Amino acid sequence: METKSRKLDAAKKAEAEEAEAELQTNIVYEDDKYVLPADDHETLQSTDLQVVQARIQEIVRVLNNFREMREGNRSRNDYISQLLKDLCLYYGYNEYLMEKLFYIFPVSEAIEFFEANEVPRPVTIRTNTLKTRRRELAQALINRGVNLDPIGKWSKVGLQVFDSPVPIGATPEYLAGHYMLQAASSFLPVMALAPQEHERILDMASAPGGKSTYIAALLKNTGMVFANDANKDRTKSLVANIHRLGVKNAVVCNYDGREFPGVIGGFDRVLLDAPCSGTGVISKDASVKTNKSEQDFQMLSQLQKELVLSAIDSVDANSKTGGYIVYSTCSVTVDENEDVVNYALRKRPNVKLVSTGLDFGKEGFTRYREKVFHPTISLTRRYYPHMHNMDGFFVAKFKKISNKIPKKNDDSADTVEDEEFTPITDDSGKRSRGGKKDTAAKTEEVEKISFNPEEDDELIRGKFAILLFVWLFNYKKEKKETANFILIFFFFFFFFFFFFSNVIYSIASQAIENSEGYQASSKEICINTL
């Protein structure tokens, strides 16, 4: 009897607590069904996060079992629009960004994503294999009381730091360049790029150099890394990291990436870790939640599209070991990822997507809301904080098939159909009259805008002849008679002389290219111009 009465008391108490909670959270049920609040205005004025959170949970519950749990004739949109408002209020995003991110995921997963953005990601470091090995580095840090573990099976150089009694960015090992403080996600594009020793690689947007220095380490300081960044101030930290980590094969330059391959081209591989909105790194920079407008996203997407074409055009399709381009962002929005890749496939039919070689990550979207993308975009990879416990990231890898860019007539469509491309040009790049009628309609002409060493040689030879003229006229001011003699001699034997300069030039350039000092000296020139 006593036990029964105690049970009744407990049930009553639970009911009372539930009623109190309902009162506090404004959750109202009718016939066991959650009732959406009627007055939106009142809702938006509510600042009680507990109320908002409870409502979010209820709406998610209804949306996950909509047929059975919806109230009367309420539509899915009614619930979603209330949910979006509540999510903005609860997590502090602007409405535009909230909607953009919300639709990337199924409802429950979207909440997990927003929750994960509230929690810091693990601190990770990358062993600099130019100076040490992971096991030795781990031991050295453990001796200082650092609690760490390998990052995961997928990386041989990463360590995750759980806690440390010393600042991890100021240990003697850090100062000696034995490691780089680097987010785990930031390893992925370099792993996808898979640089091979002795290759020439361009890192188009490289500051502060986390990826450039990783590329240099994989190259074992052979070949060359062109570490470029448009922001001159940021190249200071890039240079500092290059020096600290003992990188000896890097050239630092400061161009707008869109100027490549006009600056230099013919690379074996190009990494474009593009400037982006940072929606993958909100846990590091919460200002992203509110400081990005629709216009910002449009501008970023435009810049990314221009940069990716430039990256593609900077690669030599005939590279014996490479011919690859990796495009990555630390953003999860479709505009900055699949949309950009799809645009590149449409504008550059001379590239195709290939596997990133990364054995985890979610497939890129081939469809997103009203958009349909090229089916091979499933080869790209997405990374999420709630799923992979790393920053949100995107990685795509292209292989360049040809240095010729077939132009399409129809640029209007935003999506790519899976069409076969048949060039109507011969191997020398000349336009051919042949080809099927329908193919001819799709292709216009061949443009060859990538790096061409022969064209460059001709330019340099032309400059050589002009310089010779200038020198002779200057010399004439000092030694008139001798100069007159040389000038007459020069005019008489102009064609013979010009021919000779070509021969001298060829012999000299061959000798320079073969000499060991070639790379070191060009590196010095570039670094000193900063």
Ligand SMILES: C[S@@+](CC[C@H](N)C(=O)[O-])C[C@H]1O[C@@H](n2cnc3c(N)ncnc32)[C@H](O)[C@@H]1O
């Ligand atoms: C995501 S960050 C690069 C991070 C770098 N890859 C790393 O791992 O340390 C993007 C960089 O792009 C640079 N950038 C912005 N616009 C650019 C442009 N038009 N050309 C080249 N770099 C650009 C920015 O200055 C910024 O340093």
